[in-house]
Amino acid sequence: MSLHFGEEEFDSAWRELDEPQLEGGWELFTENMGVKIYRLLDKETGLYEYKIIGVLSACPAQQCADVYMDLAYRKQWDSYVKELQEKEFEGHKAIYWEVKYPFPLSNRDYVYIRERRDIQVEGRTIYVVLARSSPNTPLAEKSSVMRVKDYKQSLAMETDGAGGTKVFMNYFDNPGGMIPTWLVNWAAKSGVPGFLTDMKKACNNYDGHCQKK
Numbered sequence: 001m002s003l004h005f006g007e008e009e010f011d012s013a014w015r016e017l018d019e020p021q022l023e024g025g026w027e028l029f030t031e032n033m034g035v036k037i038y039r040l041l042d043k044e045t046g047l048y049e050y051k052i053i054g055v056l057s058a059c060p061a062q063q064c065a066d067v068y069m070d071l072a073y074r075k076q077w078d079s080y081v082k083e084l085q086e087k088e089f090e091g092h093k094a095i096y097w098e099v100k101y102p103f104p105l106s107n108r109d110y111v112y113i114r115e116r117r118d119i120q121v122e123g124r125t126i127y128v129v130l131a132r133s134s135p136n137t138p139l140a141e142k143s144s145v146m147r148v149k150d151y152k153q154s155l156a157m158e159t160d161g162a163g164g165t166k167v168f169m170n171y172f173d174n175p176g177g178m179i180p181t182w183l184v185n186w187a188a189k190s191g192v193p194g195f196l197t198d199m200k201k202a203c204n205n206y207d208g209h210c211q212k213k
Contacts, residue, residue, distance in 0.1 A: 005130045013154040014126040032193040049172040057164040059203040064165045065127035077202040094137045129155045150174040
């Protein structure tokens with residue numbers, strides 16, 4: 001598996017800020033607090049891939065990108081993080097992330113790679129972060145935690161022209177095991193807007209966090 005992302009992957013992500021690609025079966029799943037969530041059924045797994053489109057008001061785009069990339073800070077504001085750190089494995093870096101799941105479900109963990117690029121497009125600055133699972137990274141699985149081996153995410157952000165950030169996210173993961181439908185629906189309908197709300201608060205507090213470092 002390549003450890004790098006191609007130019008076309010970055011281009012595809014930022015272009016959907018302007019014109020989300022929703023042909024081919026995408027449906028509007030829910031709209032909450034100005035955030036639209038679309039989903040597409042993955043027939044092979046029976047799970048859904050999601051696209052999230054919205055605006056984080058009063059949160060500058062570069063700061064949003066910095067907050068999203070700051071793993072140590074995320075452990076402070078994201079209550080679902082059990083463990084999160086970047087590690088080096090046989091000459092390349094990957095991120096280990098354990099996510100808390102509600103009892104009686106087992107926690108899930110991820111080993112993934114990511115890359116950020118700040119792209120200049122006709123006077124615009126667009127911040128793009130790509131991530132995907134790295135199943136060949138040699139990290140032993142924990143007996144009490146289920147490893148998520150199929151995960152991908154693309155995130156594109158730019159200013160909305162009013163001091164906020166326009167956001168596009170494309171997301172899929174296969175958590176494995178028997179996940180109740182109610183939990184899957186909750187995660188999409190409430191978890192994503194909740195995450196964006198928490199991220200907005202984290203952006204507002206980021207300068208203070210950086211000054212304490």
